[in-house]
Amino acid sequence: MSNQKNTTPSRGTISQGASSAAPAPRSGGRLVGLSHLGKDRRVVLLGLIVLALVVMSLISPYFLNTANLLTLLQYSAVIGVLALGQSLVILGGGGGIDLSIGSTLSLCSVSFGLLSVNGGISPWLAALITLGVGAVLGLINGVFITLLRLPPLIVTLGTLYLYASAAMVLANGVDINGFDRDGFSTIGQTSVLGVPFQVLMVLIPLFLFGAFVMRRTIFGRQVYATGSNAHAASLAGINVRRIRISLYMIASTLAAVGAIITASWLLNARPAAGTGFELQAITIAVLGGTAITGGVGKLSGTFLALILVAILNSGMQLAGIGSTYQIGLLGLVLIGSMLMRPRGATQATTV
Amino acid sequence: MTTTLSQPSASPDTKRQDGSSRVTLLRAIHAVQVWLLPVLLVMEFVVFSFLSPFFLTVQNLTNVAVNAADLALIAAGLTLVILMGGIDVSTGFAVGMLSWVVASLMNAGQPPIVVFLAALAGGVVVGLINGLLTARLAIPSIVATLGTSALFQTGLFALWNSRDIFSTPVFPFLSGGARIGDLPVLVLIVLAVYLVLHAVLTQTKFGRSIYAIGSNVEAAKLAGINVRRVRVACSIILGVLVGVAACTYLARVGVVQASSGGELTMLAIASVVVGGTSILGGEGSVLRTLGGVLFIIVLDNGIVLAGVPSLWNGLIVGVVILVAVSINGLAVLINARKDRTL
Numbered sequence: 001m002s003n004q005k006n007t008t009p010s011r012g013t014i015s016q017g018a019s020s021a022a023p024a025p026r027s028g029g030r031l032v033g034l035s036h037l038g039k040d041r042r043v044v045l046l047g048l049i050v051l052a053l054v055v056m057s058l059i060s061p062y063f064l065n066t067a068n069l070l071t072l073l074q075y076s077a078v079i080g081v082l083a084l085g086q087s088l089v090i091l092g093g094g095g096g097i098d099l100s101i102g103s104t105l106s107l108c109s110v111s112f113g114l115l116s117v118n119g120g121i122s123p124w125l126a127a128l129i130t131l132g133v134g135a136v137l138g139l140i141n142g143v144f145i146t147l148l149r150l151p152p153l154i155v156t157l158g159t160l161y162l163y164a165s166a167a168m169v170l171a172n173g174v175d176i177n178g179f180d181r182d183g184f185s186t187i188g189q190t191s192v193l194g195v196p197f198q199v200l201m202v203l204i205p206l207f208l209f210g211a212f213v214m215r216r217t218i219f220g221r222q223v224y225a226t227g228s229n230a231h232a233a234s235l236a237g238i239n240v241r242r243i244r245i246s247l248y249m250i251a252s253t254l255a256a257v258g259a260i261i262t263a264s265w266l267l268n269a270r271p272a273a274g275t276g277f278e279l280q281a282i283t284i285a286v287l288g289g290t291a292i293t294g295g296v297g298k299l300s301g302t303f304l305a306l307i308l309v310a311i312l313n314s315g316m317q318l319a320g321i322g323s324t325y326q327i328g329l330l331g332l333v334l335i336g337s338m339l340m341r342p343r344g345a346t347q348a349t350t351v
Numbered sequence: 352m353t354t355t356l357s358q359p360s361a362s363p364d365t366k367r368q369d370g371s372s373r374v375t376l377l378r379a380i381h382a383v384q385v386w387l388l389p390v391l392l393v394m395e396f397v398v399f400s401f402l403s404p405f406f407l408t409v410q411n412l413t414n415v416a417v418n419a420a421d422l423a424l425i426a427a428g429l430t431l432v433i434l435m436g437g438i439d440v441s442t443g444f445a446v447g448m449l450s451w452v453v454a455s456l457m458n459a460g461q462p463p464i465v466v467f468l469a470a471l472a473g474g475v476v477v478g479l480i481n482g483l484l485t486a487r488l489a490i491p492s493i494v495a496t497l498g499t500s501a502l503f504q505t506g507l508f509a510l511w512n513s514r515d516i517f518s519t520p521v522f523p524f525l526s527g528g529a530r531i532g533d534l535p536v537l538v539l540i541v542l543a544v545y546l547v548l549h550a551v552l553t554q555t556k557f558g559r560s561i562y563a564i565g566s567n568v569e570a571a572k573l574a575g576i577n578v579r580r581v582r583v584a585c586s587i588i589l590g591v592l593v594g595v596a597a598c599t600y601l602a603r604v605g606v607v608q609a610s611s612g613g614e615l616t617m618l619a620i621a622s623v624v625v626g627g628t629s630i631l632g633g634e635g636s637v638l639r640t641l642g643g644v645l646f647i648i649v650l651d652n653g654i655v656l657a658g659v660p661s662l663w664n665g666l667i668v669g670v671v672i673l674v675a676v677s678i679n680g681l682a683v684l685i686n687a688r689k690d691r692t693l
Binding site: 151153292 | 438484488490491493494495497498499500501502504505506508509609617620621624630631660662663664665666667668669670672673676677680681683684
């Protein structure tokens with residue numbers, strides 16, 4: 001284990017993996033200054049968060065209002081669990097990416113709705129089964145990707161269609177309502193200590209648990225090893241396929257969590273609930289310092305990126321700017337965050 | 352299907368035998384890769400002509416071909432980018448944004464040729480943006496184009512500004528009305544684009560360098576290929592085709608709305624991949640992409656004619672992508688296993 005610890009990056013965005021050991025390109029030269037400043041992506045993100053807070057509260061006097069900050073957190077819970085899963089899949093390397101994560105959320109929403117309304121079982125039991133549905137959808141992705149060695153981009157593109165359309169077909173194109181029983185709305189509509197339930201009891205525990213697993217457990221170190229150099233990892237006795245399959249399963253199960261939160265929050269299950277969420281999840285993961293080539297990144301970075309994006313979205317909402325403009329801002333932030341990379345990372349990701 | 356599936360079980364035996372059976376197996380795998388798409392296409396035609404008497408009529412098939420023009424143009428350009436190991440997920444909204452420009456110029460009464468040139472220029476700008484981000488600033492193409500896709504989507508939304516714009520086609524023939532014999536002029540133009548790109552890929556130094564970059568970037572660099580320039584050039588070619596596609600899209604749909612064109616992104620990628628061009632680069636051709644486009648657009652049309660509810664469309668397209676890619680992947684996998692034993 002101690003060997004693996006040395007090969008995993010411990011200093012944010014400076015990649016130490018074998019893949020980035022190649023000589024630095026000339027174009028990276030003018031980014032050197034930034035790379036010193038941005039040695040730890042999390043410092044940069046913290047600075048940006050403070051900046052965004054200041055700017056937003058200048059634009060709108062209502063921004064720093066407690067109620068607003070809480071709604072902001074409420075919205076970010078769903079995107080947050082998706083970004084967590086996306087970060088893990090990307091960390092696992094091998095071109096790992098999950099474009100189907102939004103569709104998975106949609107399909108899980110619908111299966112939850114059907115189970116609890118048409119199936120007539122308790123919403124809590126339905127939620128539990130939905131987690132299983134999520135895991136199976138992830139297993140499908142993982143099996144195609146690892147056993148048939150197909151590019152994750154293509155497989156998850158295919159399942160993006162498949163799951164979204166399956167959700168539409170199963171729900172017959174309409175929303176499913178009527179599962180507000182047995183106190184199911186607790187997850188999405190109550191607060192604990194003034195903090196929305198889904199943030200304090202779901203989002204934050206999941207991130208803490210994830211960070212613990214990635215840092216302190218064998219599985220976590222194996223993920224980093226696999227992402228940095230799959231060949232070396234498999235020579236070191238790591239079952240690369242099993243690691244990657246489990247990552248896709250975790251990501252999809254987290255999408256199911258997102259579906260359950262959404263259902264409890266809005267009290268309806270929409271067949272298009274997750275459309276477009278994959279872009280947001282990928283953006284937050286990459287913005288948080290996760291290298292798209294795998295093996296480099298931290299969940300704490302993803303969490304800070306989530307806060308930043310949530311602040312930006314909410315600020316724009318308060319300023320009366322529509323949600324489509326938020327997508328554009330997200331795109332800008334995504335590209336901007338890639339330009340802030342240190343030169344090592346630039347070299348590693350030329351494809 | 353069955354031949355592919357039976358091969359893994361046969362492999363332990365062939366390992367012990369002499370080279371001849373191995374060669375046979377390799378040949379079989381190669382045959383699967385080459386013939387998969389044509390066989391699927393023929394199957395598609397047979398099945399759909401049984402399901403709907405209207406399917407195999409000249410009118411339906413020319414309609415299908417005309418409606419496929421924008422998808423075919425994007426997929427042709429996208430093939431070049433994918434051949435180099437890149438990807439572009441911004442094409443759909445780029446088409447949407449440019450078609451807004453085209454529609455408003457038409458409504459402003461500009462001469463068609465000016466509008467068309469403006470569409471091309473807009474396409475060049477789109478290609479240049481993507482090309483510079485990926486080739487010069489070395490942002491992974493999936494990340495960069497996800498970003499630009501979001502920007503184009505927002506750009507279209509801002510330009511649209513809650514007003515749908517209706518417009519006549521830039522040139523009358525773009526709507527498929529003008530014909531030579533039974534063939535619409537538009538279809539002939541699309542075919543010409545494919546033939547030119549095929550010639551460029553197979554007959555020119557530029558074309559060969561695209562394959563070289565896709566196979567091995569480092570080797571291509573060492574061989575003296577200006578990788579960045581080729582990459583940017585391919586992005587610009589894709590951009591120009593996106594510009595043309597914006598014109599044919601407008602001619603087909605007739606109106607620009609808030610999220611026009613968005614559906615084309617994934618369909619274009621699916622066409623290239625179903626055609627058999629490797630998403631990892633270095634292997635494939637535009638003619639295969641043409642087969643992929645045909646397959647997907649005929650599937651779309653046949654499903655509707657067969658009376659399947661449109662909700663099922665994505666389901667079937669998704670399954671087809673996965674099955675086609677899996678068969679190809681299986682063939683490659685067996686091939687690689689054989690290579691190791693050689």
